[in-house]
Amino acid sequence: MNRNLTSFTCIARKETTRIFRIWIQTLVPPVITMILYFIIFGRLIGSQLRDIGGYDYMAFIAPGLIMMSIITNSYTNTVSSFFSAKFQRNIEELLVSPTPDWIIVLGYVSGGMVRGLVVGFLVSITSFLFTRIPLFNLGYVVMFAVLTSFVFSLAGMINGIFARKFDDISIIPTFVITPLTYLGGVFYSISLLPDFWQALSRANPIIYMVDGFRYGFLGVSDINVLTGLGMLVLFSIILFSINLFLLKNGVGVRT
Amino acid sequence: MLALEIDNLHKRYRGGVQALQGISLGVQEGEFFGLLGPNGAGKTTTIGIITSLVTKTDGRIKVFGIDIDEDFPAAKRLIGVVPQEYNFSIFEKVEDIVCQQAGYYGISRLQARQSAEKYLQKLGLWEKRHVAAQTLSGGMKRRLMIARGLVHEPKLLILDEPTAGVDVELRRGMWEFLAELNASGRTIILTTHYLEEAELLCNQIGIISGGELIENTSKRSLLRKLDKETFVFNTKEPITGLQSLNPFEFIVVDETTMEITLNKEESLNHIFEVLDNQNIIVESMRNKTNRLEELFLEMVEQ
Numbered sequence: 001m002n003r004n005l006t007s008f009t010c011i012a013r014k015e016t017t018r019i020f021r022i023w024i025q026t027l028v029p030p031v032i033t034m035i036l037y038f039i040i041f042g043r044l045i046g047s048q049l050r051d052i053g054g055y056d057y058m059a060f061i062a063p064g065l066i067m068m069s070i071i072t073n074s075y076t077n078t079v080s081s082f083f084s085a086k087f088q089r090n091i092e093e094l095l096v097s098p099t100p101d102w103i104i105v106l107g108y109v110s111g112g113m114v115r116g117l118v119v120g121f122l123v124s125i126t127s128f129l130f131t132r133i134p135l136f137n138l139g140y141v142v143m144f145a146v147l148t149s150f151v152f153s154l155a156g157m158i159n160g161i162f163a164r165k166f167d168d169i170s171i172i173p174t175f176v177i178t179p180l181t182y183l184g185g186v187f188y189s190i191s192l193l194p195d196f197w198q199a200l201s202r203a204n205p206i207i208y209m210v211d212g213f214r215y216g217f218l219g220v221s222d223i224n225v226l227t228g229l230g231m232l233v234l235f236s237i238i239l240f241s242i243n244l245f246l247l248k249n250g251v252g253v254r255t
Numbered sequence: 256m257l258a259l260e261i262d263n264l265h266k267r268y269r270g271g272v273q274a275l276q277g278i279s280l281g282v283q284e285g286e287f288f289g290l291l292g293p294n295g296a297g298k299t300t301t302i303g304i305i306t307s308l309v310t311k312t313d314g315r316i317k318v319f320g321i322d323i324d325e326d327f328p329a330a331k332r333l334i335g336v337v338p339q340e341y342n343f344s345i346f347e348k349v350e351d352i353v354c355q356q357a358g359y360y361g362i363s364r365l366q367a368r369q370s371a372e373k374y375l376q377k378l379g380l381w382e383k384r385h386v387a388a389q390t391l392s393g394g395m396k397r398r399l400m401i402a403r404g405l406v407h408e409p410k411l412l413i414l415d416e417p418t419a420g421v422d423v424e425l426r427r428g429m430w431e432f433l434a435e436l437n438a439s440g441r442t443i444i445l446t447t448h449y450l451e452e453a454e455l456l457c458n459q460i461g462i463i464s465g466g467e468l469i470e471n472t473s474k475r476s477l478l479r480k481l482d483k484e485t486f487v488f489n490t491k492e493p494i495t496g497l498q499s500l501n502p503f504e505f506i507v508v509d510e511t512t513m514e515i516t517l518n519k520e521e522s523l524n525h526i527f528e529v530l531d532n533q534n535i536i537v538e539s540m541r542n543k544t545n546r547l548e549e550l551f552l553e554m555v556e557q
Contacts, residue, residue: 003361
């Protein structure tokens with residue numbers, strides 16, 4: 001087997017094993033959180049609201065909630081795993097080896113993707129307990145889920161590279177990702193907003209991910225899905241390049 | 256062939272600290288090279304640069320002829336490193352830690368397992384292979400790092416104070432293991448604070464002080480530089496009324512112990528002759544300190 005492939009498999013296996021070893025911390029909490037969202041926003045509040053895009057409120061928010069769990073879990077996994085490797089200094093095991101930087105990035109990102117997608121799958125199953133979500137186009141669902149988890153795993157890696165203390169790994173999720181997710185069309189359609197706020201919402205990258213993912217399920221969208229896919233590919237390229245640049249220059253990992 | 260060639264290596268940290276000021280040295284293939292120096296001398300920085308954990312400011316490094324600026328991955332494949340501080344995930348199992356390291360070097364899972372078994376057996380950790388690293392004792396953690404550093408069969412093994420904090424019995428076991436490794440043809444570079452360790456194991460010694468290499472020679476020629484050596488003598492009877500042991504300097508430590516200093520040109524036979532003339536019967540004798548330690552202190556203090 002190719003050396004780089006062996007290195008990648010090794011990192012990916014280690015990362016995946018970690019996720020399932022500490023499943024109580026990695027897989028259970030997001031499912032419980034989403035159950036609460038479904039009960040409070042979907043059932044209690046949602047029952048008082050009118051349909052959006054021809055779907056009841058519960059069915060409308062379900063894809064957004066699944067995407068929200070993919071985003072937060074992909075990001076959290078990579079940032080915490082990479083920072084933990086820095087903190088325990090076992091990142092040095094990789095740095096002294098001939099493993100190229102791009103394999104290190106892909107290895108850690110694969111862990112984030114596995115967690116994001118597994119949690120997304122579990123949340124999807126959970127959502128079936130509360131509502132019936134149609135499946136309009138599986139291809140879009142898969143493409144948006146995979147690309148979004150890739151983008152947010154890459155973003156988490158950048159955070160992990162810069163982080164120097166434990167506080168640093170929660171600042172971005174708390175002050176950037178969570179607000180953007182809540183304002184990213186998870187709970188509402190941006191078409192309900194006044195023109196100015198609609199235009200502003202389009203500057204939020206998460207809106208493209210939620211909207212495209214929802215399109216895969218419901219077949220309704222506020223934004224052209226191909227634009228969303230294009231944005232995701234662009235983000236992937238930019239964030240991957242930033243990661244490579246940082247590792248190549250030893251930022252946060254070499255002195 | 257030179258296993259390691261360092262040429263005019265400089266390192267200035269971001270804070271402005273000049274850790275290395277133009278170190279140049281060569282380590283021949285098959286040598287057991289001791290890199291000595293006080294704390295903060297630049298030993299760990301040098302090792303950090305060779306293993307890519309520290310970026311150099313200037314200079315060149317070649318590992319078995321491969322310039323790290325031209326093909327660092329190829330150079331890294333030839334190096335195994337055992338760092339000073341524990342740097343493995345304490346939550347992972349012993350065997351997994353070693354096998355993963357092999358994987359990072361592109362070694363297949365099957366081969367990695369065979370190599371891990373070989374070194375975990377040799378280092379007495381095989382029984383512990385399924386336990387999490389956090390449950391190991393300090394000595395076991397050190398040995399785990401040695402097994403991990405060897406799993407990809409490097410030609411050059413670099414150990415940064417491998418026996419620090421290890422008890423005497425374990426330390427001697429590790430010395431035997433390292434001597435055996437070296438005898439089988441592996442080049443070893445060792446930094447240590449235990450000069451007894453360096454004197455026992457190394458055949459070539461480099462001394463770093465203040466970021467500069469102040470000595471780089473064979474152990475034999477280095478020890479030849481030692482001008483004076485102090486021996487501790489235990490006598491059979493109490494020493495009373497001793498005024499002179501001309502031409503030797505001496506100190507009576509207690510009633511049956513004295514220290515006698517011997518100059519390079521003098522012989523031990525002469526000491527015994529003088530003691531005999533004074534009717535002093537020697538029961539036992541030993542070096543006051545390790546010879547290399549005396550020389551090391553002398554050089555670093557200059």
